[in-house]
Amino acid sequence: MWNIWILVVIVTTVQGRYENVNIKQDWWETAIFYQIYPRSFMDSDGDGIGDINGITSRLEYLKEIGVDVAWLSSIFKSPMHDFGYDVSDFYAIQPEYGSMEDFEHLLRKSKDLNIKIVLDFVPNHTSNESEWFIKSSNKDEYYNDWYIWENGHLDDHGQKQPPNNWISVFRKSAWTFMPNRDQYYLHQFGEAQPDLNFRNPVVVDEIKNIIKFWLEKGVAGMRLTSVNHIFEADKDMYGGRYPDEPLTGKPGLGPDDYGYLDHIYTQDQEEVYDMVAQFRDVFDAITIRDNLTRIMMTDANTNIKSAVRYYGEGIHSGAHIPFNLALIEDLDKDSDARDIKYTVDRWLTYKPLKKQANWVFGNHDKSRIASRFRPELVDAFNMLVLLLPGIAITYMGEEIGMVNGFVPWSDTKDPRACNTDDPVNFIEISRDPVRTPFQWNNGKNGGFSSADRTWLPVADSYEQLNVANQRSAVRSHYQVYRTLTNLRIRPAFKFGRYESLALNSDVFAFKRWYNDDSYVIVINVGRSDHIVNLTAFDLIFGQLEVEASNVLSSRSYSDNVQATNLDLASDEALVLRMQV
Numbered sequence: 001m002w003n004i005w006i007l008v009v010i011v012t013t014v015q016g017r018y019e020n021v022n023i024k025q026d027w028w029e030t031a032i033f034y035q036i037y038p039r040s041f042m043d044s045d046g047d048g049i050g051d052i053n054g055i056t057s058r059l060e061y062l063k064e065i066g067v068d069v070a071w072l073s074s075i076f077k078s079p080m081h082d083f084g085y086d087v088s089d090f091y092a093i094q095p096e097y098g099s100m101e102d103f104e105h106l107l108r109k110s111k112d113l114n115i116k117i118v119l120d121f122v123p124n125h126t127s128n129e130s131e132w133f134i135k136s137s138n139k140d141e142y143y144n145d146w147y148i149w150e151n152g153h154l155d156d157h158g159q160k161q162p163p164n165n166w167i168s169v170f171r172k173s174a175w176t177f178m179p180n181r182d183q184y185y186l187h188q189f190g191e192a193q194p195d196l197n198f199r200n201p202v203v204v205d206e207i208k209n210i211i212k213f214w215l216e217k218g219v220a221g222m223r224l225t226s227v228n229h230i231f232e233a234d235k236d237m238y239g240g241r242y243p244d245e246p247l248t249g250k251p252g253l254g255p256d257d258y259g260y261l262d263h264i265y266t267q268d269q270e271e272v273y274d275m276v277a278q279f280r281d282v283f284d285a286i287t288i289r290d291n292l293t294r295i296m297m298t299d300a301n302t303n304i305k306s307a308v309r310y311y312g313e314g315i316h317s318g319a320h321i322p323f324n325l326a327l328i329e330d331l332d333k334d335s336d337a338r339d340i341k342y343t344v345d346r347w348l349t350y351k352p353l354k355k356q357a358n359w360v361f362g363n364h365d366k367s368r369i370a371s372r373f374r375p376e377l378v379d380a381f382n383m384l385v386l387l388l389p390g391i392a393i394t395y396m397g398e399e400i401g402m403v404n405g406f407v408p409w410s411d412t413k414d415p416r417a418c419n420t421d422d423p424v425n426f427i428e429i430s431r432d433p434v435r436t437p438f439q440w441n442n443g444k445n446g447g448f449s450s451a452d453r454t455w456l457p458v459a460d461s462y463e464q465l466n467v468a469n470q471r472s473a474v475r476s477h478y479q480v481y482r483t484l485t486n487l488r489i490r491p492a493f494k495f496g497r498y499e500s501l502a503l504n505s506d507v508f509a510f511k512r513w514y515n516d517d518s519y520v521i522v523i524n525v526g527r528s529d530h531i532v533n534l535t536a537f538d539l540i541f542g543q544l545e546v547e548a549s550n551v552l553s554s555r556s557y558s559d560n561v562q563a564t565n566l567d568l569a570s571d572e573a574l575v576l577r578m579q580v
Contacts, residue, residue, distance in 0.1 A: 526571075
């Protein structure tokens with residue numbers, strides 16, 4: 001029998017109530033996932049680049065802060081044009097990061113600490129330096145149609161042009177000409193990342209074999225990223241030619257910008273959902289064999305109706321964890337309490353009733369909380385991610401409130417930024433500032449590396465903002481994070497019900513409760529003080545006791561507050577327990 005037990009009762013109302021009571025849960029259903037960008041986490045050999053042995057050396061830190069799963073951004077062999085997301089060999093480790101033996105050692109030590117390892121895997125494309133692509137470009141009989149090849153056309157001046165108007169996520173045409181084939185290949189991302197042809201069953205089988213290889217190696221799961229791109233429109237349905245995509249009409253965008261087009265032929269095609277179900281079958285087969293659930297996570301930057309379809313439909317299972325990017329994509333520095341309530345409750349309303357929610361505020365592609373919002377709100381947003389019902393996902397450094405580093409044009413590595421050809425405005429889309437090295441202490445390079453030069457410069461804030469300083473402080477983001485991860489194991493947060501209110505435009509609050517044990521998390525995202533009445537929640541009254549507070553709060557553990565008139569300072573965030 002699988003080690004999966006689920007009994008769920010769920011209720012949703014217009015007040016934002018959500019009940020999720022599991023008698024027993026599988027290991028992943030309320031886990032804390034910690035995303036590690038390996039290149040920037042810890043350098044063990046002094047070359048200025050983070051590596052696998054560096055991660056292994058810091059596993060105790062993950063245990064210390066309450067992490068259940070270390071999810072690693074791509075570590076496969078790659079020319080590193082997009083830092084691991086242009087893979088040349090899916091069965092090998094990138095040499096800069098270490099060897100297969102190093103990775104196996106990481107697996108053994110993580111198992112000893114009861115920390116599971118999940119890997120990033122991008123099935124949509126490979127590197128243009130992959131053996132598969134090189135052979136395909138030379139029309140090798142076996143590999144000939146492993147990629148999307150298409151003829152161009154001549155314009156009015158007799159110049160060869162791409163097959164259509166499709167634009168890459170990284171800007172400019174999604175087609176690149178290959179002289180030795182006299183054809184264009186499709187790349188929905190960088191030109192060094194040619195798209196695989198998922199209408200070729202041999203390609204599908206190979207992708208499934210890759211998944212099997214790593215699951216049998218001992219990883220607990222994989223995140224399949226950019227899955228909504230793996231199919232394009234079937235050109236046979238359009239007279240044998242890929243159709244142009246329509247213009248969005250959005251102001252300020254030109255024909256080189258991704259947002260210039262509405263991507264109706266290159267995203268979320270119907271075939272994608274069937275393919276995701278096929279991938280899930282691979283995970284489930286190994287789950288049954290080993291009596292240990294191997295999880296599939298999917299990442300698709302899309303609208304909410306398409307996003308929740310990745311959970312699966314009808315009798316077909318989809319991902320265990322389709323990434324919920326709503327907190328990343330739908331909230332910004334101008335968002336207020338009403339926006340937060342709408343964003344949280346909307347996901348809970350749209351997702352299938354018996355599936356787990358998941359929450360994430362940052363990743364290696366998006367500006368950090370402290371920079372995207374403001375440093376004063378770091379603890380508040382960690383409270384959201386860790387105490388809302390479901391799975392919590394933390395990007396490395398958010399637990400200490402790291403801020404974006406400054407990476408000048410001369411040091412810029414991100415291909416998306418470099419592709420702007422703009423040494424002034426590149427910073428608006430560069431992902432480098434959120435990938436700067438982890439800040440362990442106030443020593444050389446923030447304790448990340450002994451090298452004279454690191455692959456990206458360490459952020460200027462490292463001398464004050466680092467793990468060592470926050471570990472020794474009485475109040476710090478680190479201390480708050482640890483308090484929250486300890487709270488998270490209580491029944492009210494593991495099994496309990498949920499209800500939310502926007503008490504005014506600045507104050508968002510939510511209640512978690514299980515039997516008679518009730519908590520209210522109240523967050524002031526505004527710059528003004530407020531007095532709020534928490535008895536707006538059912539069965540909240542009298543005195544409440546402080547279980548956790550953000551670093552700026554004047555309140556500390558075990559302080560009492562009145563439910564009827566809680567005075568909340570600007571940027572204050574509290575976890576309160578109802579006294580019985």
